[in-house]
Amino acid sequence: xxxxxxxxxxxxxxxxxxxxxxxxxxxxxxxxxxxxxxxxxxxxxxxxxxxxxxxxxxxxxxxxxxxxxxxxxxxxxxxxxxxxxxxxxxxxxxxxxxxxxxxxxxxxxxxxxxxxxxxxxxxxxxxxxxxxxxxxxxxxxxxxxxxxxxxxxxxxxxxxxxxxxxxxxxxxxxxxxxxxxxxxxxxxxxxxxxxxxxxxxxxxxxxxxxxxxxxxxxxxxxxxxxxxxxxxxxxxxxxxxxxxxxxxxxxxxxxxxxxxxxxxxxxxxxxxxxxxxxxxxxxxxxxxxxxxxxxxxxxxxxxxxxxxxxxxxxxxxxxxxxxxxxxxxxxxxxxxxxxxxxxxxxxxxxxxxxxxxxxxxxxxxxxxxxxxxxxxxxxxxxxxxxxxxxxxxxxxxxxxxxxxxxxxxxxxxxxxxxxxxxxx
Amino acid sequence: xxxxxxxxxxxxxxxxxxxxxxxxxxxxxxxxxxxxxxxxxxxxxxxxxxxxxxxxxxxxxxxxxxxxxxxxxxxxxxxxxxxxxxxxxxxxxxxxxxxxxxxxxxxxxxxxxxxxxxxxxxxxxxxx
Numbered sequence: 001x002x003x004x005x006x007x008x009x010x011x012x013x014x015x016x017x018x019x020x021x022x023x024x025x026x027x028x029x030x031x032x033x034x035x036x037x038x039x040x041x042x043x044x045x046x047x048x049x050x051x052x053x054x055x056x057x058x059x060x061x062x063x064x065x066x067x068x069x070x071x072x073x074x075x076x077x078x079x080x081x082x083x084x085x086x087x088x089x090x091x092x093x094x095x096x097x098x099x100x101x102x103x104x105x106x107x108x109x110x111x112x113x114x115x116x117x118x119x120x121x122x123x124x125x126x127x128x129x130x131x132x133x134x135x136x137x138x139x140x141x142x143x144x145x146x147x148x149x150x151x152x153x154x155x156x157x158x159x160x161x162x163x164x165x166x167x168x169x170x171x172x173x174x175x176x177x178x179x180x181x182x183x184x185x186x187x188x189x190x191x192x193x194x195x196x197x198x199x200x201x202x203x204x205x206x207x208x209x210x211x212x213x214x215x216x217x218x219x220x221x222x223x224x225x226x227x228x229x230x231x232x233x234x235x236x237x238x239x240x241x242x243x244x245x246x247x248x249x250x251x252x253x254x255x256x257x258x259x260x261x262x263x264x265x266x267x268x269x270x271x272x273x274x275x276x277x278x279x280x281x282x283x284x285x286x287x288x289x290x291x292x293x294x295x296x297x298x299x300x301x302x303x304x305x306x307x308x309x310x311x312x313x314x315x316x317x318x319x320x321x322x323x324x325x326x327x328x329x330x331x332x333x334x335x336x337x338x339x340x341x342x343x344x345x346x347x348x349x350x351x352x353x354x355x356x357x358x359x360x361x362x363x364x365x366x367x368x369x370x371x372x373x374x375x376x377x378x379x380x381x382x383x384x385x386x387x388x389x390x391x392x393x394x395x396x397x398x399x400x401x402x403x404x405x406x407x408x409x410x411x412x413x414x415x416x417x418x419x420x421x422x423x424x
Numbered sequence: 425x426x427x428x429x430x431x432x433x434x435x436x437x438x439x440x441x442x443x444x445x446x447x448x449x450x451x452x453x454x455x456x457x458x459x460x461x462x463x464x465x466x467x468x469x470x471x472x473x474x475x476x477x478x479x480x481x482x483x484x485x486x487x488x489x490x491x492x493x494x495x496x497x498x499x500x501x502x503x504x505x506x507x508x509x510x511x512x513x514x515x516x517x518x519x520x521x522x523x524x525x526x527x528x529x530x531x532x533x534x535x536x537x538x539x540x541x542x543x544x545x546x547x548x549x550x551x552x
Contacts, residue, residue: 028469029468029469029472032469032472032473033472036472326519327519330515330518330519331512331515331519333515338518341518341519341522342522344522345522345523345526346522346526348523348526349526349530358530358533358534359465359469359533362533362534362537363469363473363537365537366473366537366540371538372538374534374537374538375531375534375535375538376534377530377531377533377534378527378530378531378534380530
């Protein structure tokens with residue numbers, strides 16, 4: 001009886017894994033088909049849509065990188081009379097605020113909002129809300145302090161809002177410090193799989209491209225109607241993604257709106273960052289899964305993709321459980337488990353945040369014109385095994401948070417050194 | 425030149441079919457299915473990328489030969505294991521079999537991509 005139940009559980013687990021693998025196979029085929037049209041850009045240079053734009057930069061102790069980002073802001077090609085940059089100095093104890101003040105003296109469109117430790121320091125969502133209150137632009141873009149955008153990024157991102165159904169846009173982050181070490185190389189590979197294939201395919205197929213909280217933006221009216229960012233969420237970006245779709249709008253991905261980012265460069269920092277992402281994503285899943293199912297404004301394909309996206313950080317846990325269940329069944333001589341077992345190891349060669357399997361990552365790297373980075377694809381297995389632990393801990397933390405009723409939010413900041421660049 | 429290319433391509437295709445038959449006759453159905461999965465992934469994805477068909481068929485053939493050779497080793501490993509440890513080893517082998525196969529499929533897949541001309545190079549070649 002127990003073996004039969006375990007067999008059913010294992011069949012369920014492997015079915016879910018197979019659904020995800022098929023989904024990403026379809027994504028890969030979609031992007032390959034699209035690339036054959038040789039469409040170099042998905043932006044429209046002839047379109048002249050120039051609304052007022054506010055750029056929010058939440059920063060907490062970012063003295064190593066903030067100057068470089070503000071330099072890039074001064075080089076933006078977007079008309080300066082329609083642009084404002086608001087740097088939120090959120091309870092920084094270093095020179096972040098002072099550096100930003102120097103720029104405000106030289107450039108009128110750059111403003112600094114200082115938040116002391118009494119009202120500030122409550123996390124990125126809180127800092128963004130504070131900046132949002134002071135902003136005036138019709139479109140609000142967000143950049144993290146370690147990002148370095150191209151000069152034409154605002155135009156590329158903003159032109160998608162010419163369509164009134166678009167509620168938010170997302171550009172493409174590219175890892176700047178890729179050659180630094182193995183961690184940064186693997187993150188670069190992950191970004192390629194996630195953005196060059198995953199986000200692009202979701203945009204082409206009319207599914208749910210995800211707003212990543214940086215290198216992207218949203219329509220002011222939508223965030224106002226939603227009452228700002230939810231400060232109890234660790235990943236306010238994923239939360240906003242679903243809020244936008246539940247409100248009946250869509251998100252567009254702009255692949256050629258590239259922006260360079262500094263990836264974490266130690267396994268410890270990787271753990272901290274991914275743990276936050278996993279916890280936040282799970283919080284959003286608990287908050288929105290039923291709303292997505294019940295929504296009358298979302299199409300069926302958006303609901304299906306939305307639910308798969310919401311559960312993506314549960315996949316490493318499910319794979320771990322499948323591994324143990326399958327092993328137990330095979331040792332007991334189950335032929336069903338033996339036949340379905342191959343799906344479990346395939347998952348080991350996937351990236352967690354987007355569940356991009358090895359073939360998706362490889363094709364993404366190729367389409368990006370990369371020749372050697374895909375040779376690291378076999379190493380995905382170590383990143384996945386590491387993420388199994390991260391996501392399992394995150395799951396128990398979310399459960400504990402739910403039991404205790406904790407909604408405390410704080411800056412869970414990634415340290416940025418401002419070193420290393422591959423492109424600039 | 426075209427005729428020569430076709431003849432070489434056909435020889436490679438023949439080699440792939442022979443590998444599949446050999447895997448079924450010399451090893452077992454599992455190894456044939458593994459090679460088929462590798463072929464499906466390779467044909468449906470890598471064949472859509474830039475580069476000559478001949479080069480891709482060559483890489484596919486090389487993959488099949490490598491796969492057949494490794495599966496033969498795995499098979500004899502399983503027979504030896506069964507001899508020493510009995511039925512328990514069969515269960516253990518079922519568990520590690522797909523992992524062992526992915527250990528050649530994923531690197532072979534990644535290496536193959538590196539041998540194709542870059543996306544930008546292919547566009548430039550097409551323009552020329």
